[in-house]
Amino acid sequence: MxxxxxxxxxxxxxxxxxxxxxxxxxxxxxxxxxxxxxxxxxxxxxxxxxxxxxxxxxxxxxxxxxxxxxxxxxxxxxxxxxxxxxxxxxxxxxxxxxxxxxxxxxxxxxxxxxxxxxxxxxxxxxxxxxxxxxxxxxxxxxxFENGLPYRPPEAVKSLTEREHEVLALVADGLNNTEIASKLYVSQATVKFHVSNLLSKLNLRDRLQMAVFAHKAGVV
Known part of the structure; x- marks a missing residue:
């Protein structure tokens, strides 16, 4: 793409x-x-x-x-x-x-x-x-949040501090380059965290991540 x-x-x-x-x-x-x-x-x-x-x-x-x-x-x-x-x-x-x-x-x-x-x-x-x-x-x-799979509170508690930060920035609409600049890390590191978040939370894409973050009170 x-x-x-x-x-x-x-x-x-x-x-x-x-x-x-x-x-x-x-x-x-x-x-x-x-x-x-x-x-x-x-x-x-x-x-x-x-x-x-x-x-x-x-x-x-x-x-x-x-x-x-x-x-x-x-x-x-x-x-x-x-x-x-x-x-x-x-x-x-x-x-x-x-x-x-x-x-x-x-x-x-x-x-x-x-x-x-x-x-x-x-x-x-x-x-x-x-x-x-x-x-x-x-x-x-x-x-859309009603169509998300249920996530118990433990799903958020299992996230690291850095994963919380990345999740919040994704929910704010930032792309990987912008997140990397904001957190002073490489784009590869951001991609790694995004991938981990999708896996941990059993979400399909960044859009579902953003909705989840709003629903879970992360942002």
Missing amino acids: NNGVGTDIRVLICYSERLLRTALCSILAAEPGLRVVGDAGDGFEAVSKARGLRPDVALVDERLTGLDGVQVTERLRADPLAGSVRSVILTEHPEAMFDAVRAGARGFLLRSSDQDELVGAIRAIARGEAFFAPRVASSFLSR
């Missing part, structure tokens, strides 16, 4: 409305470090294009025809021909975020998001992070 450093981030834009799709293509193509490799106007075309182009990030409209954005995300996540593409869902319905994340989306933006937020989301997701529009993040956390 492209980490957004040194190599252009390959973006596939999947949007039903042609004019808006064209506008998105133009906006993102003008951004340094981003390269629009293709676009699709319906869900079936989105899956097909992802298989052929193998982008780093797919910007997916929730209201795609044929297959909707959540269905496209599910298919891309399960399809080895699509490579390691990560999806960002665009919607006007914040309540759709839960289904989008369960389908495998790594980002969630409202259609009213501004250009900086859109570009920031794509860059973050290309680095392997998750990104959710701040205006809906709180709602998402309150809903």
Whole structure:
């Protein structure tokens, strides 16, 4: 997966409305470090294009025809021909975020998001992070935490002081480079701690770590 450093981030834009799709293509193509490799106007075309182009990030409209954005995300996540593409869902319905994340989306933006937020989301997701529009993040956390496996208090007590620090910083949205700088350690050390945390807490990814941290009162 492209980490957004040194190599252009390959973006596939999947949007039903042609004019808006064209506008998105133009906006993102003008951004340094981003390269629009293709676009699709319906869900079936989105899956097909992802298989052929193998982008780093797919910007997916929730209201795609044929297959909707959540269905496209599910298919891309399960399809080895699509490579390691990560999806960002665009919607006007914040309540759709839960289904989008369960389908495998790594980002969630409202259609009213501004250009900086859109570009920031794509860059973050290309680095392997998750990104959710701040205006809906709180709602998402309150809903998503109910889907987490139960963790007894001992799960938090078993963490070392350094693991507590790393967990709190992940929950604050910092990436490995930022955490390493904050704690004055190497990125390799941060990766080691993140891996240990996922294993100890039986969590799938950094997003679940962040939700767990909020639920457990770590932050």
